Amino acid sequence: MIKRSFLGLKKPELKYDFVESEAKEPDRIPEPSSIVLLLDEPLDSTRINLVKTGDQVGKNEKIYLYKNSREYVVSPIQGEITSIESYPGEFGDIGTYLVVEKSAHRNDGGENTEISGLLAKPTLEGAGKYLKTLPGAPPFDILADKNGEIHTIVVTGFDQDLGATTSQYFLSHFREELKEGIKILKDLTHVPKVAVTAPGYVEDQPGFEGMQLLLVSGLYPEALRMMIMKNHLNITVPPGKSCLDMGVCFMSAEAVISVARAFKDGLPDFEKLITVTGKDGTRTKIKAMIGTRISELFKYLNININQNDRVVINGPMQGFATYTLSHPVQPDMDSIMVQDVDDIPLISDYPCINCGKCIRICPANIPVNLLVRRLEANMFEEAAEKFDLQSCIECGLCSYVCTARIPLFQYIRLGKHELLQIKAEAGTEERNG
Amino acid sequence: MAKRLKLIVSHAPFWHDGETISRMNLNMILALMPAAIFGVIRFGAPAVGVLALGVASAMLFEFLFNLVSKRPVTIGDFDAALIGLLLSMMVPATTPWWVLVCGTFLAVVIGKQIYGGIGGNPFNPVILSLAVLMVSWPGFFDVDAALVDYRFDFKALAPLPALKHHGTGILYYFSTGDLFMGDQIGAIGCMFPLGILIGGIYLIIRGYIKWEVTVSFIAGLVVTALIFRMADPEAYAGPMIHLFSGYTLLAAFFLVTENSSSPVNRIPMLIYGVLGGFLVILIRNVGVYPDGTVFAILLINLVNPLIDTIRPKALGRRVNNA
Numbered sequence: 001m002i003k004r005s006f007l008g009l010k011k012p013e014l015k016y017d018f019v020e021s022e023a024k025e026p027d028r029i030p031e032p033s034s035i036v037l038l039l040d041e042p043l044d045s046t047r048i049n050l051v052k053t054g055d056q057v058g059k060n061e062k063i064y065l066y067k068n069s070r071e072y073v074v075s076p077i078q079g080e081i082t083s084i085e086s087y088p089g090e091f092g093d094i095g096t097y098l099v100v101e102k103s104a105h106r107n108d109g110g111e112n113t114e115i116s117g118l119l120a121k122p123t124l125e126g127a128g129k130y131l132k133t134l135p136g137a138p139p140f141d142i143l144a145d146k147n148g149e150i151h152t153i154v155v156t157g158f159d160q161d162l163g164a165t166t167s168q169y170f171l172s173h174f175r176e177e178l179k180e181g182i183k184i185l186k187d188l189t190h191v192p193k194v195a196v197t198a199p200g201y202v203e204d205q206p207g208f209e210g211m212q213l214l215l216v217s218g219l220y221p222e223a224l225r226m227m228i229m230k231n232h233l234n235i236t237v238p239p240g241k242s243c244l245d246m247g248v249c250f251m252s253a254e255a256v257i258s259v260a261r262a263f264k265d266g267l268p269d270f271e272k273l274i275t276v277t278g279k280d281g282t283r284t285k286i287k288a289m290i291g292t293r294i295s296e297l298f299k300y301l302n303i304n305i306n307q308n309d310r311v312v313i314n315g316p317m318q319g320f321a322t323y324t325l326s327h328p329v330q331p332d333m334d335s336i337m338v339q340d341v342d343d344i345p346l347i348s349d350y351p352c353i354n355c356g357k358c359i360r361i362c363p364a365n366i367p368v369n370l371l372v373r374r375l376e377a378n379m380f381e382e383a384a385e386k387f388d389l390q391s392c393i394e395c396g397l398c399s400y401v402c403t404a405r406i407p408l409f410q411y412i413r414l415g416k417h418e419l420l421q422i423k424a425e426a427g428t429e430e431r432n433g
Numbered sequence: 434m435a436k437r438l439k440l441i442v443s444h445a446p447f448w449h450d451g452e453t454i455s456r457m458n459l460n461m462i463l464a465l466m467p468a469a470i471f472g473v474i475r476f477g478a479p480a481v482g483v484l485a486l487g488v489a490s491a492m493l494f495e496f497l498f499n500l501v502s503k504r505p506v507t508i509g510d511f512d513a514a515l516i517g518l519l520l521s522m523m524v525p526a527t528t529p530w531w532v533l534v535c536g537t538f539l540a541v542v543i544g545k546q547i548y549g550g551i552g553g554n555p556f557n558p559v560i561l562s563l564a565v566l567m568v569s570w571p572g573f574f575d576v577d578a579a580l581v582d583y584r585f586d587f588k589a590l591a592p593l594p595a596l597k598h599h600g601t602g603i604l605y606y607f608s609t610g611d612l613f614m615g616d617q618i619g620a621i622g623c624m625f626p627l628g629i630l631i632g633g634i635y636l637i638i639r640g641y642i643k644w645e646v647t648v649s650f651i652a653g654l655v656v657t658a659l660i661f662r663m664a665d666p667e668a669y670a671g672p673m674i675h676l677f678s679g680y681t682l683l684a685a686f687f688l689v690t691e692n693s694s695s696p697v698n699r700i701p702m703l704i705y706g707v708l709g710g711f712l713v714i715l716i717r718n719v720g721v722y723p724d725g726t727v728f729a730i731l732l733i734n735l736v737n738p739l740i741d742t743i744r745p746k747a748l749g750r751r752v753n754n755a
Contacts, residue, residue, distance in 0.1 A: 004450035008640020012450055090444075162448075230748065238561030241751045310441040317446045325438060336446070344441055345449035350510075353454060353552040356643060364748035369697055388747035396446035403452045404552070410444035 008104075011361055012401060014220035014317075016159070017283070018199055019168040026273060026285035029300050034101045035291030036084070036328035037073040038076045041065050041084050042094035048101060055081045057100060060268060062130065065096060070141075074115070074133045076270035076289050085326045090320060091417045099327075100291070119266050124188045127259075134262060135272040135290065136255025137331035143189050151247040152193040152233065153185060155256050157202075158223045159218045161315025164335030165277040169285060170253040171198055175207040178253060181210070181260035185251075196253070197228060220317065221363055225250050226393035239390030252334070272329050276304050277337040288329045292421040294336060295325035308341040350404040351376075358398035358408065364391045368398045368408060375411040380418045389415050452639040453663040454551070457641055458511035463517060464636045466686065467628030469522055472621035476526035476583070480621045483528055487521025488514050491537040496547045512551050516540050519559045520685060521679060522622025524566075525579035532573055536562045556734045557691040563727045580618055587616040592678035601670055619679065627675045633686030642690040645702035646709075650685045651676065653710025661718050669718050680726040681713065688726075694734040696741035704740050709733045 002014055023382055047066040057063060059078040065071070083099040118126045128144030143150060155178070157171030171178065182194050195212040202208060203215055214232040216223045222231070225243050228250075229235045235246050245252060254273060262268045270290040276297060277283050288297055294313075298305055305311065311322050358368035366388045374383040383389040392412050399409040439494050456721055473480045495513035499506045508514070517537050524533065544558025545551065576591040583589070588606060595603045611617070615625040623629075637644045675681060680688075689695060689709050696702050716725020738749035 001446060002450070004452050007638060009638055009644065010640075156506075226748065236751070237749050238751075239747070305438060305440070307439055308441050310443070310447065312445075312447045315445075316448045319445055319447070321440070321442045321444075321447065323440055323442045325440075339447060341441070344447075345451065349444070350454065351550065351552045354692045354695075354697060355457075356692070357640075359697045365745040366747050367698075367744055389749065391747035391749050393748065400446050400448055401450050401452070403454055403457055405449065405453065407444055409446060413444070 014162060014397075014400075016162060016199070016218045016220060016223065017165050018201065018218070019165040019172055022166070026287050027300070029286060029292060029296055030273070031077065031102075031289055031290050034079075034099060035075075035077060035289065036293055036326060037063070037075060037098040037100060037291050038075055038087060038328055038330060039063075039065055039071050039257040040093075041071040041096060043084070043096055051081060051084070051098070053081055053084060056103070057060065057081060062114070063098065072129075072133070074270075075100055075129070076291055077102050091413070097328075100290045113425040115268060116266055119263055119268075122184070122188060126290075131259065131262065131268070133270075133290065133331050134255065134258040134268055135270065135331055136252040136258050138251055138255035138259055139249060140188075142244060142428075143191075146244065146249075147189070148248045149247055150189065150191050152195065152249070153189070153191050154193065154214070154228060154248060154250050154394050155182065155196045155253055156223070156227075156250055157196050157198045157253040158226065159315075159334060160223050161219055161318045163277050163283075163316055163337050164314075165283075166273050166275050166285070167253045168199060169273065169328070170257050171190065171196070172202065172205075174257050177257045177260045179210065179428055180264070181256035184259055184263055186255060191249075194235065195232075197223060197232075203294065221393070221395035221397065224393055227363060231243070239384075239388065252332075254334075268429060272331065272333065274329065274333060275335040276301060276303070277335065279309075279338050279340045279343070290329050290331055292329045293326045293378060294322070294329065297329070298325070298338075299334065303338055305338065310339040310341075310344050312337040312339065318394060319399070346405065348405040349409045350406065352406060353404050357401040357403060360408070361397045361401050363395060363397070364393050366391055366398075371415075372406060372408055372411055375415045378418075380415050380422060383415055384419055389419065392416070404407055454510045454512065458515045460639060460641050461515050461636065461687070462511065464516055464632030464641075465522065465622065467631050468622040468625045468683070469518070471615055471625035471628050472522065472526070475615075475624065476621065482524040482530075483524065483526055483533060483621060484518065484738075486520045486530055486533050487537055488517040490534050491517025491520070491541050492539040494538050495546065498542055501618055502546070504550070507550065508692055510551065512545075513541050516545065516558050519622075520562060523559070523563055523620045523683065525573065525576050525619075526621050527579045527582075532684060534565060536566050539565050552693050554693045555738070557688055557694045557730055559691075560688055560727055560730045560734070564731055567722075567727060576619055583618075585618065587611065589618045591618050591723075592674055593717065596670055596674065597717075604670055604674065607674060607678075608675060609673040612674065617678055623680055623683050626682050629682040629686060633682070636686065643695060643697075643702055644688060645699060646690045646695055646706040648686050649703045649706025650689050650710045651706075653707035654681065654685075654713055655710070657711045657714040658718075661714060666681060675714060675717065676681040679724040682710075684713075684726045684730060688730055689733070694737055696737055698744045701737075701740040701743050704743075705733055708736070709754060 049066050050064050057075045062072050062074050079100045079102040082101045085097040087095040087097045101326045115130050118130050128141040131140050156167050159167045195214050197214045197216050200215045221227055229237055237246055271287050272290050273287055275285055312319050313322055352369050352372050354369050371383055371387040396409045491513045492508045495508050520536050520540050540558040540562035544561040545554045548554045583746050592607050613626045617624050636642045655672040658675045661669040662671045712729035713725050
């Protein structure tokens, strides 16, 4: 954890890590005998379900939970579904875990051919329906939905959050494949502009000819999407709108490369690269199949997880803490960080003392000190109208510096969530008359 | 299933810069030490008594209020201790105990807790309490009278009241260097500008106080005093005596920068400070009080919410005129 420097007058500087240029090839975790697949859809007994415990799934077979479902997972192994469980996520979001045990036999026989058919004759719509669970989670479904509205694709070759160098690794080690991937992307989507974010040091390196590079400084939060929009693309995103609304789609370098590989081999590869940070801060890159439980990673790396430790997925500033080591490796999981129980900074229920540190550090110029007073009092609409709740780019820096240790970022996320609920309710009432 | 391992789950971010309110307040107290120790050396046991009673009674009032209002006990954040220390550093060493206890009650309970505690007070608690004390018992704040039994090896005359009552003719009496090194009389913690400066600069370097407020307060004070001086050198003193005597420096570093009652945006902080410095000189030169610092700060506390609405547009918001 990066502590406050003695010289508090200077703004705290959270520096991104740079990937080692001579890094060795990351180890590969052996294929586990049972995997967990996470579907972003709750269990619902009123819908017609398509899978049940005991069902056989083939390698590369696409699984839908229900008829008319849009969410799917592709199973990277052949096996049998042994358990279907509910997975409670953040802010009441509920997903579903499917546990698949590896097995050799299969009733209907043969490998799934749909996906290889698609890879031989690609269409954007098909890619949206098959390829979004590739490592890096290429957002083909969004690109297909918003076909024509997207004018720029930004490939992130520089990891957004701290503690991960996954995207940088792909950018610096697989330039040719990245170029191929970008070509495939352009052919599929017809998006005129594809730019690549990259750390500043690649400027003098060969191999990036023909790519439009957006060089990002090494200071958090410069690599965040909203900062890229503001500093590099000069696009103002109005409060409450997303980058997609402005016609810009972000996609990780790993996603582009896994698309390139899938098309080259004619088969999808579900191996995900993850940066794992241990309790002592040592950082290791490791490859694991999507669906591998993160406990397998810790076992392989000899990291002991004890009672009341914290396992942080996808970065210390924006990520989430998991409550179970059975959480699977996900297509968009770039980093895992383990914090020892003694290293966990506690939050408090103190009120804001108005010291102004959050104001100094906020990259979006939000009056955090006034905003949090509204959020604490559940005044979400006022917070959005007068105190710029919706302008927040969710970098988490206000919470990081807060002297009173108020969970500011959580209040802001909660505020945005509640605001959506309020709007949805208002919409329903309007429709009902 | 094997025994479930319980992990700590919380919301991002998972890092923190390690700062706490109590550490911040302890640093403030540490920064006050040079000036406080100087006061103790000069006045001896009575000064120790006043400082100790100030800190103790402030913490006690906070504790009692926590009990009465059935809220968590907050004396551990040392905010009450800081208030008590500051208040007792701003009174003469001979102040009776009951005046001091009234003062800490006013500061902690009326000045801070009834607004909801730390961060809720619209006025600086110390300043609010001092203002009430000065209006109620002005006699105890007449430093020359209060310290009449002391014998000093320098010309013991409180600079600002002397200036008020005798005019600029008395100025030959004070040299800037002597004032700066502490050869003056005044409240316990306000006689040693060098010590206050060391503590204050320490706080600025550590980032515990808003340097914009301090710098602009001093700038506003110096510029205003200079303007008065240039307008009529016979009637008004120059900026140095204003800067190095009375509550000025203590206020610049420790009082106008009080978090809850001062702005947080850059331009408002500058306006706030300049306004404060301007008002101090205005009250000293034109008003009836020898040292206008307390009332000047009360007044700028009052306008703080208004000027703090001057803030930059948030990301994505456009200017709506045009």
